[in-house]
Amino acid sequence: MEKIIALAKRRGFLFPGSELYGGLANTWDFGHYGVLLKNNLRDSWWQRFVLSREDMVGLDSSIFLSPKVWQASGHVQGFNDALVDCKHCHLRTRADHLIETMIKGIKVEGLPVEKMTEIIHKHRLSCPNFGSSELTDVRKFNLLFETHIGIVEEDKSTAYLRGELAQGIFINFKNVLTTNRMRIPFGIASQGKAFRNEITLGQSVFRTLEFDLMEFEYFIDPENWQKFFNYWQEQMWQYARDLGLNEKKLRFREHEPHERSFYSKKTIDLEYRFDFGWKELWGLAYRTDYDLRNHMEKSGKDLHYTDQKTGKKYIPHVIEPSFGLSRMSLAILSDSYQEQTVNGKSRVYLSFKPILAPVKAAIFPLQRDERLHQLAKKIFSKIKTEIYCEFDDSGNIGQMYRRQDEIGTPFCVTIDYESLENESVTVRERNSMKQERIKSHKLVDYLVKRIRN
Numbered sequence: 001m002e003k004i005i006a007l008a009k010r011r012g013f014l015f016p017g018s019e020l021y022g023g024l025a026n027t028w029d030f031g032h033y034g035v036l037l038k039n040n041l042r043d044s045w046w047q048r049f050v051l052s053r054e055d056m057v058g059l060d061s062s063i064f065l066s067p068k069v070w071q072a073s074g075h076v077q078g079f080n081d082a083l084v085d086c087k088h089c090h091l092r093t094r095a096d097h098l099i100e101t102m103i104k105g106i107k108v109e110g111l112p113v114e115k116m117t118e119i120i121h122k123h124r125l126s127c128p129n130f131g132s133s134e135l136t137d138v139r140k141f142n143l144l145f146e147t148h149i150g151i152v153e154e155d156k157s158t159a160y161l162r163g164e165l166a167q168g169i170f171i172n173f174k175n176v177l178t179t180n181r182m183r184i185p186f187g188i189a190s191q192g193k194a195f196r197n198e199i200t201l202g203q204s205v206f207r208t209l210e211f212d213l214m215e216f217e218y219f220i221d222p223e224n225w226q227k228f229f230n231y232w233q234e235q236m237w238q239y240a241r242d243l244g245l246n247e248k249k250l251r252f253r254e255h256e257p258h259e260r261s262f263y264s265k266k267t268i269d270l271e272y273r274f275d276f277g278w279k280e281l282w283g284l285a286y287r288t289d290y291d292l293r294n295h296m297e298k299s300g301k302d303l304h305y306t307d308q309k310t311g312k313k314y315i316p317h318v319i320e321p322s323f324g325l326s327r328m329s330l331a332i333l334s335d336s337y338q339e340q341t342v343n344g345k346s347r348v349y350l351s352f353k354p355i356l357a358p359v360k361a362a363i364f365p366l367q368r369d370e371r372l373h374q375l376a377k378k379i380f381s382k383i384k385t386e387i388y389c390e391f392d393d394s395g396n397i398g399q400m401y402r403r404q405d406e407i408g409t410p411f412c413v414t415i416d417y418e419s420l421e422n423e424s425v426t427v428r429e430r431n432s433m434k435q436e437r438i439k440s441h442k443l444v445d446y447l448v449k450r451i452r453n
């Protein structure tokens with residue numbers, strides 16, 4: 001992971017947040033290549049789960065919702081982490097993380113705080129920083145970020161940054177139903193920033209205070225919940241595989257009842273084996289009618305659905321596939337990181353699928369020669385209107401290949417002296433390093449085809 005983060009920083013994928021001022025824990029900025037990668041992942045998700053389906057529509061709700069929404073949804077009371085403090089150095093840690101790191105094989109997330117306190121004291125667990133086992137009792141700490149609308153800091157102005165996108169979807173259920181004329185089963189999809197007051201130090205963008213999230217609520221007749229749960233579980237697996245993630249590093253894990261979020265009747269995580277262990281990548285939850293029912297009761301508005309064919313009237317249930325986009329970017333970076341020795345020299349490359357690669361092709365003149373430079377620029381201008389590519393003439397060919405390998409560019413196009421004679425170029429493929437000679441006028445079609453494959 002250290003090597004991957006070092007590369008991500010060196011090549012402009014990720015930068016630690018506020019580094020100029022000594023940093024701000026659990027914040028990261030995405031550099032140029034990080035943004036491109038994240039946008040490609042987001043677009044692949046949008047294309048697959050919204051644009052290519054007839055039963056899904058999009059929504060972009062506000063980050064600020066009425067505080068009544070978070071009270072009705074149960075987040076103000078129940079969206080908590082269990083924390084413990086060291087009495088000496090005052091380090092605050094997540095109690096479940098402390099216990100699970102120190103006692104192998106145990107799963108305690110969601111256990112009552114009294115039970116966690118008992119385990120910590122019984123096993124004399126100690127502060128990871130100071131080493132003392134003088135720890136406070138475990139206490140609950142709400143994850144919602146609180147702020148104030150306007151300039152007066154009083155209870156009436158309290159607002160929360162959204163902790164999930166789902167609530168924006170639930171409160172717009174009726175709007176979507178009427179304007180888009182949707183019929184159950186159907187889904188509402190949303191992507192954007194979510195915010196959580198996390199105190200555990202994350203592994204780069206794995207766990208941050210603000211992160212990119214993509215999720216949808218799939219509204220169903222409760223009779224069919226198991227069928228649709230299985231269907232979305234299968235779809236999530238297939239999507240992870242289609243992104244190119246290594247099957248051996250993927251598994252499903254069902255939550256124990258005590259681990260489940262307060263709104264869920266069944267939760268399964270799709271886990272990825274990061275270098276720091278098996279961790280949740282995405283989640284799938286059966287939220288029942290918990291949210292719509294609560295919003296109906298608290299708002300006093302009718303959120304029933306009537307089946308026009310059968311006349312059956314009910315509050316829809318939901319299956320919720322939730323995809324952390326920032327976390328997904330880290331999984332893709334980790335999974336793609338490759339080291340190789342070629343002719344006694346080490347080579348590092350990122351083996352992204354071409355469709356996800358930040359830069360699709362790089363164009364170089366073989367040497368610093370004005371004629372090669374001019375032709376390379378001409379070819380670059382033509383290609384860049386079709387696909388995202390870079391021009392480089394900053395070093396020798398080996399250095400230029402190395403840089404593109406490290407940002408995962410699948411194709412490097414070199415303009416050499418033969419190009420001046422017969423209007424052809426060489427295309428080098430990143431993983432195999434095989435080179436092919438292509439006629440310049442066929443280059444765009446060739447690249448477009450290979451990127452889509």
Ligand code: GAP
Pocket residue numbers: 163164165166196198205206207208209210211213215280281282283320322323324325326327328
């Ligand atoms: N609406 C359901 C929901 O928010 P969740 O399991 O709490 O479910 C969904 O979060 C996904 O968001 C997770 O599977 C993970 O990928 C990502 N995620 C959660 N907390 C995160 C954080 N602090 N930093 C980065 N990603 C996070």
